[in-house]
Amino acid sequence: MTILHISAECYPVAKVGGLADVVGALPKYQNSPNTTSQVIMPFYDNKFTQENTFSSVYDAQLNLGDSVYDFQILVLKDKPLDFNVFFVQVPELLFKDYVYSFDDTDRFLAFQIAALDWLLTWGMYPDIIHCHDHHTGLIPFMLQESYKYEAFRKIPNVLTIHNAQYQGWFSHDKVGLIPPFNFEHVGLLDWGGQINPLAAAIKCAWRVTTVSPSYMEELKQAANGLESLLSAESAKCIGILNGIDCNVWNPETDTYIVENYSIKTVDQGATANKTYLCDTFNLDLDKPLFAFIGRLVDEKGSDLFPEVFQLALEKDNLSILLLGSGSKITENQLQDLKPNFVGTYNAFIGYDEKLSHIIYAGADFLLMPSRVEPCGLNQMYALRYGTIPIVRSIGGLKDTVTDINEAGGFGICHPNTTVSEITEAIDRAITLYKDQPTYKGIRTKIMAIDHSWDASAEEYINLYNTLKTSQQ
Numbered sequence: 128m129t130i131l132h133i134s135a136e137c138y139p140v141a142k143v144g145g146l147a148d149v150v151g152a153l154p155k156y157q158n159s160p161n162t163t164s165q166v167i168m169p170f171y172d173n174k175f176t177q178e179n180t181f182s183s184v185y186d187a188q189l190n191l192g193d194s195v196y197d198f199q200i201l202v203l204k205d206k207p208l209d210f211n212v213f214f215v216q217v218p219e220l221l222f223k224d225y226v227y228s229f230d231d232t233d234r235f236l237a238f239q240i241a242a243l244d245w246l247l248t249w250g251m252y253p254d255i256i257h258c259h260d261h262h263t264g265l266i267p268f269m270l271q272e273s274y275k276y277e278a279f280r281k282i283p284n285v286l287t288i289h290n291a292q293y294q295g296w297f298s299h300d301k302v303g304l305i306p307p308f309n310f311e312h313v314g315l316l317d318w319g320g321q322i323n324p325l326a327a328a329i330k331c332a333w334r335v336t337t338v339s340p341s342y343m344e345e346l347k348q349a350a351n352g353l354e355s356l357l358s359a360e361s362a363k364c365i366g367i368l369n370g371i372d373c374n375v376w377n378p379e380t381d382t383y384i385v386e387n388y389s390i391k392t393v394d395q396g397a398t399a400n401k402t403y404l405c406d407t408f409n410l411d412l413d414k415p416l417f418a419f420i421g422r423l424v425d426e427k428g429s430d431l432f433p434e435v436f437q438l439a440l441e442k443d444n445l446s447i448l449l450l451g452s453g454s455k456i457t458e459n460q461l462q463d464l465k466p467n468f469v470g471t472y473n474a475f476i477g478y479d480e481k482l483s484h485i486i487y488a489g490a491d492f493l494l495m496p497s498r499v500e501p502c503g504l505n506q507m508y509a510l511r512y513g514t515i516p517i518v519r520s521i522g523g524l525k526d527t528v529t530d531i532n533e534a535g536g537f538g539i540c541h542p543n544t545t546v547s548e549i550t551e552a553i554d555r556a557i558t559l560y561k562d563q564p565t566y567k568g569i570r571t572k573i574m575a576i577d578h579s580w581d582a583s584a585e586e587y588i589n590l591y592n593t594l595k596t597s598q599q
């Protein structure tokens with residue numbers, strides 16, 4: 128079976144968040160003697176593309192309405208990745224030093240059209256086309272409706288929703304950018320009077336997956352306007368929990384962290400990493416270290432951090448370190464807090480992959496008070512590194528973290544994203560930390576939890592197989 132994943136992000140080529148981690152790992156775990164799993168993604172102007180060499184395997188032009196753009200399909204000359212990646216180079220639109228910007232309609236439309244135009248010329252079509260998020264959401268529509276791509280009608284396609292908050296909306300004025308199709312079917316593109324790529328994909332994809340079972344259920348109640356569509360299409364929807372790439376996220380071999388460690392040596396290893404963080408960020412080593420890593424957006428509950436941190440730090444019984452960027456208001460509030468709590472609080476506003484690994488290794492607790500969390504990878508990385516997650520029980524967090532007060536529990540859970548519940552959860556964590564034998568017992572227990580991709584990768588393969596069977 129040949130699978131082609133189509134995505135805007137893929138680790139380590141281009142990463143903004145969890146989408147990259149998934150698309151950078153899933154193909155690896157799907158590849159087997161019987162299965163070839165590959166990725167096609169945009170060619171950005173970034174560190175990875177600057178540091179590697181590429182050759183062109185296809186050179187053509189694409190039409191975006193009346194505009195014509197040159198494009199190429201590039202492949203890596205050397206093969207530093209564990210699976211094939213094809214790159215769509217549209218110099219005028221995609222080759223930027225960012226992945227996302229304010230208006231990406233033309234950019235990602237060009238990407239999707241170039242990918243399909245090239246596929247038409249690819250001798251052997253893939254058995255499965257797997258699209259990720261709204262940036263590739265017009266592909267299921269085009270495969271089904273665009274005259275140009277009629278040859279693909281029988282190829283099963285899957286859409287995975289990593290985040291339904293973002294839908295790629297654009298005005299009907301731009302409908303002419305989509306390769307010609309039977310205009311009587313234009314309603315498939317529409318949701319609420321706009322062209323909505325995510326909605327179009329939910330309508331047209333053969334199957335829709337979300338990245339955790341709970342998120343699938345929650346979307347029927349809250350999906351940024353798509354609730355009724357997801358309920359109506361629920362027969363073809365399924366939640367498959369993400370895994371984590373245990374080769375990349377392994378405290379025994381991780382080259383980013385200060386000292387490697389295993390379950391047996393976590394005491395010493397985690398302390399070495401915590402010491403590094405405390406030295407670097409001027410934090411108190413003797414206090415429990417609470418961390419947050421992620422995008423500073425309302426979905427993650429990060430707008431509450433300035434108040435939560437203020438209240439928690441006033442008690443002077445913990446240290447807090449935050450790594451993230453996003454809302455300028457929150458960034459400024461988090462920066463403003465620094466002078467008030469020198470020695471127990473610090474924030475690194477920005478993106479730093481290496482630092483994120485050291486924080487998973489060195490922090491004692493990881494905060495994730497998300498309002499929406501389709502799956503969440505951070506809590507699974509934290510578990511693997513022996514850092515206890517404090518989560519709001521929602522989406523994938525609900526599916527992966529059990530509260531210490533429940534049978535077999537190992538995390539700290541709170542039902543709502545409010546200042547008082549997060550603060551109370553922090554207090555519970557501090558009480559747990561004071562009981563070092565129990566704390567250490569939980570730490571070794573969580574490191575042994577298996578969230579590797581194996582089971583989920585197989586679930587996807589089973590899903591593809593059912594589609595291939597239904598196609599015959």
Ligand SMILES: Nc1ncnc2c1ncn2[C@@H]1O[C@H](COP(=O)(O)OP(=O)(O)O[C@H]2O[C@H](CO)[C@@H](O)[C@H](O)[C@H]2O)[C@@H](O)[C@H]1O
Pocket residue numbers: 143144145146148149289290338369420421422450451452477478479480483500501502503504505523
């Ligand atoms: N400032 C920073 N510096 C360094 N690293 C940073 C960083 N900010 C974030 N990261 C890293 O980005 C990844 C974030 O993963 P999440 O699953 O939390 O993300 P996200 O909300 O982007 O993804 C969406 O897709 C994923 C994948 O399906 C779902 O798990 C999730 O719920 C959904 O919202 C982690 O690897 C984290 O360490």
